[in-house]
Amino acid sequence: MYTLSNNSSLKGGEYKILSVLGQGGFGITYLAEQVMLERKVALKEFFMKEYCGRDETNHMTIGTDGSRDTVNRFRAKFLKEARNIARLNHPGIVHIFDVFEENGTAYYVMEYAVGGSLAQKLKQTGYFSETLAKRYIIQVAKALDYIHQKRMNHLDVKPGNIMLNENGDAILIDFGLSKQYDAMTGRQTSTTPVGISDGYAPMEQYKPGGVGEFSPETDIYALGATFFKLLTGLTPPSASDVNEDGVPVNELKDKGVSQKAIDVICKAMQGRKKERLKSARTFIDLLEADTPPAPATKQPEVEDNEATLAIVVETPQNGNQHADPAVPNPHDEGIASQTEVEDPDYAEEMAEAEKEFAKAMENQKAWERNEHEQEKKETEQEVKEISTLQLLKNVLAALLAIVLITVIVNGIIESTRSRNEAIYEYTADSAAYEEAAVDTMGWSAEPEEDGPYPEGEY
Ligand SMILES: Nc1ncnc2c1ncn2[C@@H]1O[C@H](COP(=O)(O)OP(=O)(O)O)[C@@H](O)[C@H]1O
Ligand SMILES: [Mg+2]
Numbered sequence: 012m013y014t015l016s017n018n019s020s021l022k023g024g025e026y027k028i029l030s031v032l033g034q035g036g037f038g039i040t041y042l043a044e045q046v047m048l049e050r051k052v053a054l055k056e057f058f059m060k061e062y063c064g065r066d067e068t069n070h071m072t073i074g075t076d077g078s079r080d081t082v083n084r085f086r087a088k089f090l091k092e093a094r095n096i097a098r099l100n101h102p103g104i105v106h107i108f109d110v111f112e113e114n115g116t117a118y119y120v121m122e123y124a125v126g127g128s129l130a131q132k133l134k135q136t137g138y139f140s141e142t143l144a145k146r147y148i149i150q151v152a153k154a155l156d157y158i159h160q161k162r163m164n165h166l167d168v169k170p171g172n173i174m175l176n177e178n179g180d181a182i183l184i185d186f187g188l189s190k191q192y193d194a195m196t197g198r199q200t201s202t203t204p205v206g207i208s209d210g211y212a213p214m215e216q217y218k219p220g221g222v223g224e225f226s227p228e229t230d231i232y233a234l235g236a237t238f239f240k241l242l243t244g245l246t247p248p249s250a251s252d253v254n255e256d257g258v259p260v261n262e263l264k265d266k267g268v269s270q271k272a273i274d275v276i277c278k279a280m281q282g283r284k285k286e287r288l289k290s291a292r293t294f295i296d297l298l299e300a301d302t303p304p305a306p307a308t309k310q311p312e313v314e315d316n317e318a319t320l321a322i323v324v325e326t327p328q329n330g331n332q333h334a335d336p337a338v339p340n341p342h343d344e345g346i347a348s349q350t351e352v353e354d355p356d357y358a359e360e361m362a363e364a365e366k367e368f369a370k371a372m373e374n375q376k377a378w379e380r381n382e383h384e385q386e387k388k389e390t391e392q393e394v395k396e397i398s399t400l401q402l403l404k405n406v407l408a409a410l411l412a413i414v415l416i417t418v419i420v421n422g423i424i425e426s427t428r429s430r431n432e433a434i435y436e437y438t439a440d441s442a443a444y445e446e447a448a449v450d451t452m453g454w455s456a457e458p459e460e461d462g463p464y465p466e467g468e469y
Contacts, residue, residue, distance in 0.1 A: 059081075164226060
């Protein structure tokens with residue numbers, strides 16, 4: 012195992028590892044005790060499991076020299092990210108207490124959210140009532156509004172990254188690291204899909220460089236998708252399916268979700284960024300408004316019309332539409348550059364994004380297959396170990412049984428022998444006594460005809 016073992020000490024005994032809470036592509040999160048303060052904390056260790064190992068002194072080792080640079084770069088990023096989160100101060104964002112380096116890697120220490128994640132809670136309850144789901148989603152939206160004002164993105168909003176504190180309030184964890192991981196390697200769609208949470212990530216996250224700039228709408232999509240999950244218990248369809256068929260509103264209606272909440276979700280989960288809700292503040296305002304908002308600006312069929320229109324535009328007579336300076340560059344997705352002008356490149360952009368998406372999905376499947384194989388191997392190994400252990404146990408039990416039986420049989424033999432001896436001694440004594448009686452009192456050793464006493468007297 013690559014994780015630190017329980018009771019390992021860090022920072023000269025200041026922290027003691029209690030258990031593993033979770034592990035991802037580039038980090039392991041532990042439950043730990045801050046010994047002097049006698050409190051539980053969550054401790055995240057930078058550990059890129061694809062590239063790293065650990066020696067017997069708990070030191071992180073790096074597989075190949077080629078990966079050393081990458082690992083070092085990301086370790087620096089990890090520390091920078093921790094320092095950035097530490098500067099945030101919002102009740103909906105996890106508090107960072109400490110950051111340090113040890114074992115050739117880096118750690119940050121944060122408040123321990125005792126209530127577990129919303130993903131874990133959903134596993135127990137299936138889905139939440141609209142009142143509860145709305146309470147959580149507004150708390151998360153407020154946290155997002157706060158970081159967006161600081162021009163920071165989260166980029167991995169989903170129930171697994173929303174924890175509950177001791178008051179049952181939602182707090183966001185796991186900031187932007189995944190995104191930076193992908194952006195730095197530039198291999199977002201060609202390696203493991205770390206940083207892309209299918210169902211929650213909008214189309215632009217599947218495109219290399221798709222979220223190159225500050226992009227609050229990307230978090231808004233994930234916020235809408237998370238709301239969908241909380242209300243239905245169902246993971247929303249992949250972005251390309253939502254793009255094709257729209258949000259599956261019937262699932263929401265089946266659960267009795269209000270039209271207002273449905274409309275907010277549809278507005279948040281628009282395929283095109285420019286048609287999506289622009290800010291977390293608007294998301295909150297619409298959800299808290301007394302009257303239902305107007306229906307989402309683009310319904311799926313409008314998207315289809317637009318795609319058809321774009322294909323018509325793409326005729327030889329029209330030449331290369333990219334050359335038209337009036338048409339905005341589809342890859343220029345920064346907020347400042349956004350415009351409400353209709354985009355005839357949309358179909359091409361979407362086709363490209365879909366190709367990337369399909370590639371990413373293939374990689375995801377390959378990765379899952381690999382994980383599955385790995386798990387299978389580990390299980391087989393465990394089964395082997397268990398059967399060897401079982402065999403050993405059986406042999407020991409048999410030996411123990413033999414020893415016990417031997418002891419018992421010996422005991423029986425011994426006790427029978429001493430009983431026989433006692434009988435023998437008694438018989439011998441009786442004979443001697445009788446002999447003595449004959450000698451001294453004249454008793455006959457031979458029985459008299461009627462015995463020594465007349466019959467019938469006793
Ligand atoms: N502050 C925390 N309090 C309690 N549990 C946490 C905390 N941070 C993370 N966890 C647990 O560890 C898991 C993985 O942590 P996370 O930071 O999301 O890493 P990953 O990069 O592996 O997704 C979470 O799903 C959660 O169960
Ligand atoms: Mg996470």
